[in-house]
Amino acid sequence: AAGSRLGGGGVAEGGASSPAKPDHGSGCPPLLPDSRRMASAPGRSYRPTSTEADIERMAKAKKQNKTLKVNLINCKYEIVRKVTTEMLEFEEVSQDGDVWDLYWTDLSVSTERVARMLPFQCINHFPGMMEICRKATLARNLKTMRRMHPKDYAFFPRSWSLPEEMCEWRAECRQRRSEGRRVTYIVKPDAGAMGRGIHLVQREEDLDLSNPDFNGWVVQEYIDKPFLIDQYKFDLRLYVLVTCVDPLRIYLFDEGLARFATSKYQAPSVSNLHTMHMHLTNYSINKHSDEYVSAESDPNKGSKRRLTAVMQSLRAQGHNTAALTQAIEELVVKTFVSVAPHLKRTYRHCTATHMRAHQIASTPSRCFELLGFDVLIDQDMRPVLMEVNHSPSFEVDTKLDNEIKAKAIQETICVLGLSVGQRETLLQRQKNEAKRRLYGSSHRGRADDSMSSVRGRTRSAFSGPSGRITPSGELRRLCKAGRLTSLHTHNSRDRQLDIVENASRGSSSEQTPSSSDSEEDRPAKASQPSRFGGFRCIYPAERERQMEPYFNSADNISSC
Numbered sequence: 001a002a003g004s005r006l007g008g009g010g011v012a013e014g015g016a017s018s019p020a021k022p023d024h025g026s027g028c029p030p031l032l033p034d035s036r037r038m039a040s041a042p043g044r045s046y047r048p049t050s051t052e053a054d055i056e057r058m059a060k061a062k063k064q065n066k067t068l069k070v071n072l073i074n075c076k077y078e079i080v081r082k083v084t085t086e087m088l089e090f091e092e093v094s095q096d097g098d099v100w101d102l103y104w105t106d107l108s109v110s111t112e113r114v115a116r117m118l119p120f121q122c123i124n125h126f127p128g129m130m131e132i133c134r135k136a137t138l139a140r141n142l143k144t145m146r147r148m149h150p151k152d153y154a155f156f157p158r159s160w161s162l163p164e165e166m167c168e169w170r171a172e173c174r175q176r177r178s179e180g181r182r183v184t185y186i187v188k189p190d191a192g193a194m195g196r197g198i199h200l201v202q203r204e205e206d207l208d209l210s211n212p213d214f215n216g217w218v219v220q221e222y223i224d225k226p227f228l229i230d231q232y233k234f235d236l237r238l239y240v241l242v243t244c245v246d247p248l249r250i251y252l253f254d255e256g257l258a259r260f261a262t263s264k265y266q267a268p269s270v271s272n273l274h275t276m277h278m279h280l281t282n283y284s285i286n287k288h289s290d291e292y293v294s295a296e297s298d299p300n301k302g303s304k305r306r307l308t309a310v311m312q313s314l315r316a317q318g319h320n321t322a323a324l325t326q327a328i329e330e331l332v333v334k335t336f337v338s339v340a341p342h343l344k345r346t347y348r349h350c351t352a353t354h355m356r357a358h359q360i361a362s363t364p365s366r367c368f369e370l371l372g373f374d375v376l377i378d379q380d381m382r383p384v385l386m387e388v389n390h391s392p393s394f395e396v397d398t399k400l401d402n403e404i405k406a407k408a409i410q411e412t413i414c415v416l417g418l419s420v421g422q423r424e425t426l427l428q429r430q431k432n433e434a435k436r437r438l439y440g441s442s443h444r445g446r447a448d449d450s451m452s453s454v455r456g457r458t459r460s461a462f463s464g465p466s467g468r469i470t471p472s473g474e475l476r477r478l479c480k481a482g483r484l485t486s487l488h489t490h491n492s493r494d495r496q497l498d499i500v501e502n503a504s505r506g507s508s509s510e511q512t513p514s515s516s517d518s519e520e521d522r523p524a525k526a527s528q529p530s531r532f533g534g535f536r537c538i539y540p541a542e543r544e545r546q547m548e549p550y551f552n553s554a555d556n557i558s559s560c
Helices: 002-007 034-039 050-065 078-087 111-115 135-148 166-178 307-316 321-337 340-351 357-361 399-416 420-439 441-462 474-480 490-505 544-559
Strands: 069-071 091-093 159-162 185-189 199-201 217-221 232-245 248-253 257-260 304-306 369-377 383-389 535-539
Touching (some): 078 091, 111 340, 135 217, 159 166, 248 321, 321 535, 369 399, 399 535
Antiparallel strands (some): 159 217, 185 199, 232 369
């Protein structure tokens, strides 16, 4: 009877259970449990018994525990959901309180949010990153560095934050007017996006700060001599990935977008100051223009093009694109250097509850950041930083958007090196610790044996012969295709859990770095590849010595 309730099988004469099979020749119906025979009556639907329901629930829970989980409650972009749940086979959790491995949000994160995270969890923002993602704070930080390094930080237009620096800007206008020079300024709302509220002025009287939707404004000197392609102004949207701020590590995506204005460029004058389709390259503005050209109709003439296609065109015209690329990389790194002490201090504050400073620096980061850098090229082929986008738009309006943005998101997640074993290991440790506190030290041996079993299953399930993670879904296919050149070592996340556990127990084994550990054995450095798919590491990447003076200046400014 028990066998029939569980699986509908009978018991053979020898005592071994065997599944019951219908005898189609005799016309007898298959053997069913009593509950199924009762439910099979006309007009009644079958309901599983409590035992069968428990088995189904346990099987479902076991399957869920073997799947990476993503929280997308505060993410509005469908492409992020498609990449995580379909391409990388994550399971999306439906509530904010559910256990998750990856949290992708369009909002900034607080230090308290990061402090509450578990070591195996990753969130897509660093606390404190708004220091370069707001126009006013970006201008303030870069202006401070420019005072100490005037030539090296000349990649950003002269800027004033209003209303705080209204007097300085008006004095600048009067001086230019006394010199007989007419200068154009571009006025941007501090927290604006997609070109909203932007306008150009050439006189103080034309300044309009009456828009009630914005509190702060930034006035920048307008770049009136940009580099043109086919007489059109354009800028570059670059995708920059920060995987760690302590120590700083930055990746630049090989592919990006070139966004073109839809009216042929003319030098700013009183008659064309309000022609936004000429002076602004924002896609959200130019897509409504009658002159907008879709990338599908003509990839080389479209109003939105691939970054690599534009670079190839410049190279064919005889321009030194290698020097331009190097200048762009230095621009990106120097921008982060200006706020590096602040980012490091903020992150350490979040994770200082259970770990010391050297432990934080040697463990994988709980945060990462995928930023959108908007860069303009002037007529001398020098890159000029326009702004940094905290949550770059992942709206997919064209096939080109889908290809570039999906790949950037996908390979960003692959860089993190997440695995189910990380979550399973830590949660099992928490259970064992709770049992040890409940039953006393006598339970310690059984907890350690259980932990060894979990660690063995984790390594066998997620590590190959070389100790690297064996990823699932799309990541595995990318590795087989040779598109990903390096992977995080499983040892880095395992060591993170060891450090957190030892620190919480007050162990002294991890309080000082071991002198026997070589530089390659330190997880924070050994687990970070120099290239991962389309992402190329631009810092440190042989730039540590070059950037050292700027780091020293930023440290001195931060300590004042």
